[in-house]
Structures are given as structure tokens and as C-alpha cells.
Amino acid sequence: MEKTKTWDIIIVGGGLAGLTTALHLANNYCSVCLIEKNQYPNHKVCGEYVSNEVLPYLRSLGIDPLHIGAKKISKFKITDIKGKPITANLPLGGFGISRYAFDQLIYESVKKKAHVLFDTVEKIGFEKNQFSVTTQNKEVLKANFVVGAFGKRSNLDAFLNRKFMKQNSSWLAVKAHYEYDFPDNTVALHNFQGGYCGLSKTETDVVNACYLTTFKSFKNCGKIDVFQNEELSKNPFLNDFFTNARPLFKKSLTISQVSFHKKKPVENHIFMIGDSAGLIHPLCGNGMAMAIKSAQIFSELFLESFQKGNFNRDSLELDYRKKWEDEFESRLKTGRFIQRVLMNPRASKVGFALAKNIPSLVPMIIKKTHGNSKS
Numbered sequence: 001m002e003k004t005k006t007w008d009i010i011i012v013g014g015g016l017a018g019l020t021t022a023l024h025l026a027n028n029y030c031s032v033c034l035i036e037k038n039q040y041p042n043h044k045v046c047g048e049y050v051s052n053e054v055l056p057y058l059r060s061l062g063i064d065p066l067h068i069g070a071k072k073i074s075k076f077k078i079t080d081i082k083g084k085p086i087t088a089n090l091p092l093g094g095f096g097i098s099r100y101a102f103d104q105l106i107y108e109s110v111k112k113k114a115h116v117l118f119d120t121v122e123k124i125g126f127e128k129n130q131f132s133v134t135t136q137n138k139e140v141l142k143a144n145f146v147v148g149a150f151g152k153r154s155n156l157d158a159f160l161n162r163k164f165m166k167q168n169s170s171w172l173a174v175k176a177h178y179e180y181d182f183p184d185n186t187v188a189l190h191n192f193q194g195g196y197c198g199l200s201k202t203e204t205d206v207v208n209a210c211y212l213t214t215f216k217s218f219k220n221c222g223k224i225d226v227f228q229n230e231e232l233s234k235n236p237f238l239n240d241f242f243t244n245a246r247p248l249f250k251k252s253l254t255i256s257q258v259s260f261h262k263k264k265p266v267e268n269h270i271f272m273i274g275d276s277a278g279l280i281h282p283l284c285g286n287g288m289a290m291a292i293k294s295a296q297i298f299s300e301l302f303l304e305s306f307q308k309g310n311f312n313r314d315s316l317e318l319d320y321r322k323k324w325e326d327e328f329e330s331r332l333k334t335g336r337f338i339q340r341v342l343m344n345p346r347a348s349k350v351g352f353a354l355a356k357n358i359p360s361l362v363p364m365i366i367k368k369t370h371g372n373s374k375s
């Protein structure tokens with residue numbers, strides 16, 4: 001009987017975090033199996049603005065989103081619920097690209113170097129220093145290490161009994177692409193009562209509109225069109241958008257129970273990366289960069305031991321946890337703080353007045369939620 005192969009590493013989830021890790025490790029001769037439940041390409045609920053923080057790293061892996069038409073973005077516009085605008089230059093800048101194209105771009109490189117299995121992981125067991133990963137199609141795969149890159153909320157969070165699954169998360173998000181006259185170089189964040197909506201262009205010249213709101217705000221209207229026309233359109237910028245933009249999706253994409261609660265970067269010996277380790281409030285426009293950066297942190301740490309042929313699981317877990325916290329904890333904290341300010345009408349009014357009078361305030365806050373762009 002053929003002996004089951006033991007992979008150096010199995011990565012569960014092939015979004016940006018999982019794909020980037022797969023590429024980085026496979027480029028360095030690790031045997032990598034990436035398991036993703038959906039085929040590529042596919043649309044995802046996301047603001048589709050990516051900070052340049054990760055561009056040098058992506059290029060070092062041979063990935064350049066600008067080569068497939070991603071829009072260079074250097075300006076930020078934020079409006080309050082009445083539509084009063086503040087504009088600022090983005091300290092690092094970024095690019096606009098659809099998830100449909102971005103994930104596919106990285107996948108094209110990954111599939112040449114790593115094994116990609118399309119299946120849903122149902123169980124991850126750890127025994128005698130080895131993992132066994134069981135899929136919906138009853139495949140059982142073995143690995144020395146497992147990376148959890150399964151996003152904000154997955155069946156595996158329930159399987160692993162993760163704490164945040166028991167906490168209330170009342171956020172929902174809606175996204176679609178539109179034809180609309182909008183500057184290529186700008187990402188806009190328009191506030192409305194109970195939420196905010198991001199607008200930016202993608203590589204196909206369309207505008208991605210993605211908003212986050214509370215279930216409490218949404219439930220009074222109950223329907224996406226009604227909510228957009230009655231609540232979002234109280235902001236004159238969003239009124240103009242939803243009146244004049246031509247929707248390109250048959251139906252908007254939606255997700256619910258979006259959780260911003262704290263998570264642990266290592267659980268049951270699984271190294272969590274991307275949203276599986278923690279999700280920053282989308283208004284910071286930095287979740288994708290964080291997902292990619294966490295892939296880099298993990299991969300570099302893992303390769304140090306892999307190349308020496310000498311692993312100490314406990315110290316690897318400790319080092320990763322520490323590096324993850326050093327890099328992201330304060331960004332997540334700032335993100336939570338900004339979210340609280342924006343969602344509180346009185347605090348938001350004061351915040352906007354301050355930002356109007358102190359032009360350096362918005363770039364300073366943006367810097368606090370972003371890292372630097374060294375590869």
C-alpha cells in the first residue's frame with residue numbers, strides 16, 4: 001500500500017494570505033498543499049483598495065498588480081453623513097484592483113509551484129507532532145505544519161471552538177461593481193448613519209462600491225435597494241452615486257456576521273494568518289495588506305527553521321505570536337478607535353471639525369493604521 005505523503009505544510013484557505021504564503025514557501029522548496037473551497041476567479045466582498053505597503057514584497061515574489069492594470073491611487077476623500085468632504089494625500093498610496101483579478105493573479109503563479117486542492121476542510125487534528133486534515137470529500141492529508149488562512153469566518157472557526165464565534169457580531173457588508181464617472185487616483189469613504197461606503201476604481205475601469213453597516217441600521221429597510229436609496233443617499237455623494245451609477249452585477253454580494261473581535265494568531269498549533277488571525281476595520285483600507293504582510297512574517301520565520309532543517313515548534317509559535325502582535329496590535333487598536341468615533345454622531349462631528357482644521361491629522365491617522373513599504 002502506498003504510504004500517505006506528509007507535506008511540509010498545508011495551507012487552509014486560498015485568499016490573499018494563503019496564496020501569498022503558498023507562493024513564498026513553494027519558491028523556497030517547501031512541499032506545499034493549498035486547500036481552497038472555491039474555484040478561481042471569484043468576486044469577494046471587499047473594498048478593493050490595497051495599500052502600497054505590500055507592493056515591494058509582492059514584486060519580490062514576481063507579482064505585479066500594476067502590470068494587469070491596477071489603478072494607482074494617491075488621494076483619499078472622506079465625507080461625513082451630510083457629505084462635507086475632507087481630502088488628503090495618502091502617505092504611501094496604493095492601488096485599486098478587483099479581488100476577482102488579484103486572487104487569480106497570485107493563483108496563476110501558485111499552481112505552477114504548489115499542489116492546489118479544491119475542497120472544503122472540515123477537520124484539523126494534531127497528534128504525535130503531526131497534523132491530519134480532513135476534507136468534505138473525505139480526503140485525509142498529513143502535514144508537519146498547518147497554516148489557517150480561512151478568512152473572517154469559516155466552518156473551521158466553529159470546529160476549533162474559537163472564542164469570537166460566541167460573541168455577537170452585528171456587521172454586514174454589501175459590494176457590487178458599477179459604471180460611474182470617478183477619478184482613477186482616488187479612494188473615497190462616504191459616511192452614512194450607521195455605516196460607511198468605499199468607492200474606488202479597479203483594473204477594468206469600473207467602480208467598486210462596498211459598504212459596511214450594522215444589522216440594526218439595515219433591518220428597518222430590509223432590502224438593499226431601499227437601504228441604498230433611503231439611508232445611504234442622505235449623503236449627497238452617495239445620492240449621486242446610486243442615482244447615476246449603472247450596476248454591473250445581477251445582484252450585489254453580501255456577507256453578514258463580520259466580526260472584529262480579537263483572535264489568537266496561533267490556535268491548536270495552527271499558525272493563523274490574514275483575517276483568521278484578526279480583521280482590521282475596513283475603513284482603514286488595510287486588511288489585504290495586513291493579510292499579505294502576515295504571510296510574509298510567517299513565511300520568513302518558517303523558512304529560517306526550514307533552511308536549517310531544525311524546527312522547535314514551541315519557539316516558532318512563540319516567535320510568530322510576538323511578531324504578529326508587534327506588527328498588528330496597535331493598528332487594530334487604532335482601527336477600533338476610529339470606528340467608534342465614526343459610528344458615534346457627536347464624536348464624529350468633533351472628529352471631522354478637528355480634521356478640517358488640522359490638515360496633517362488624516363494622513364497621521366492613516367500612517368498609524370499602516371506599516372511601511374520595505375519588502
Ligand SMILES: Cc1cc2nc3c(=O)[nH]c(=O)nc-3n(C[C@H](O)[C@H](O)[C@H](O)COP(=O)(O)OP(=O)(O)OC[C@H]3O[C@@H](n4cnc5c(N)ncnc54)[C@H](O)[C@@H]3O)c2cc1C
Nearest residue numbers: 013015016017037047048049121151173274275282287288
Ligand atoms: C466590507 C469590507 C471591506 C473591505 N475593504 C478592504 C479594502 O478596501 N482594502 C483592504 O485592504 N482590505 C479590505 N477589507 C479586508 C480584506 O477583505 C481582508 O482583510 C482580506 O480579504 C483578508 O484576506 P484573507 O486571505 O485572510 O481572507 P479571504 O480573502 O477571505 O480568504 C479566505 C479563503 O479561505 C477559504 N476557506 C474558508 N474556509 C475554508 C475551508 N474550510 N476549506 C477551504 N477553504 C476555506 C475561502 O473560500 C477564502 O477563499 C475589507 C473587508 C470587509 C469586510
